[in-house]
Amino acid sequence: MFEIGKEYNRKRDIHGIYGGQRQGGISTPKNSPNIFIFTSQSGEQHGYKDEYRDDGIFWYTGEGQVGSMKMAAGNKAILEHAQNGKTIHVFEYTRRAHVSYVGSALCLGFHAETRPDRDGNDREVFVFHLDIDSVGAGDKIAEPPPDYGPKDLRALKKKGLDQLRVAVFARAPKDASVSYKREVAYYRSQALKLYVIARSKGICEGCGEKAPFNTKSGPFLECHHVNRLADGGPDHPQNVVALCPNCHRRAHYAIDAVTFNNKLKQVAIEVEKSNA
Known part of the structure; x- marks a missing residue:
């Protein structure tokens, strides 16, 4: 449609x-x-x-x-x-x-x-x-874990890149309860953040430089939605990039923010072509 x-x-x-x-x-x-x-x-x-x-x-x-x-x-x-x-x-x-x-x-x-x-x-x-x-025609829809719960959120951090991408497209059954659908939406959003950071391999997808420092969980980069929806953007890998703090602020506040975001949109599209 x-x-x-x-x-x-x-x-x-x-x-x-x-x-x-x-x-x-x-x-x-x-x-x-x-x-x-x-x-x-x-x-x-x-x-x-x-x-x-x-x-x-x-x-x-x-x-x-x-x-x-x-x-x-x-x-x-x-x-x-x-x-x-x-x-x-x-x-x-x-x-x-x-x-x-x-x-x-x-x-x-x-x-x-x-x-x-x-x-x-x-x-x-x-x-x-x-x-x-926001799942596209070419995206593979995944079922959430049958015993979904807090432990599955912890398990997300142990998943590889391909597994995280599958988790991004988890969808609750249509007849599931409202509370379960909310839980799956949260699970999906957390998987997206982890996936984008893992996809970057510690390199800012804006400037191409290494993350400014490491944390206990890995390189410090921030997720940025390149499409508005009040800066949350649709939860899809093609709409999100991993940025260093400087590039993230540039995407929001710089004089060339619009031009920069347009560049980031293309970056996200290209990197997803190789990961889809």
Whole structure:
């Protein structure tokens, strides 16, 4: 239906084919079993801060710009998508009128918190917890360990590069409990971090220099997502590089940050071609 990482014109390529509201962050086509949600940096000024968390879950802010949010319309559609047979598709704005496809998602729940609305007044917002599937057509999906638990997280550190890459694509069965799906998302995110560092062999994938120092667990490098989604980026090896602290700060704050990140995207793509 959509290709992960591909850019689409929102009006022509999405709504022109499947229908749905052409404005706003949540679109619910009447005659399509899909829900389209859109995220961008510009929404932060209205309290819409969407981001990947350390546990591998993406927090997505619901709809409603003024006053407390209601569990209706698009918000209700997200929460009840599974029982209604709807698939959530996540897109991120790349430029005016254009979005990049991130992947499909499962809603694992939500929480409410206080944030400012469009007028600067405090209100209650809904933050949905999404498990985004950014696995591409050529990726091999793996089942998590049958006896998944804390010991498996410890065992990750003993896995080789190929085994870690397999663990990155672990997916819980569709009929698994919400708590189990959360655990697998965390397992997957930890595997990705270990995989990227192991893939680098102690060499910064930005400047090509050795890690500045070693720790008890190995060379000190930091994981950087080259695609935004509030700097968490889709959890896929092709979207993450291992950087020394200097290059990591450059990727975020330097005058040439955009150019540098574009270079890093190509680095990640090329290195993954040899590891896939």
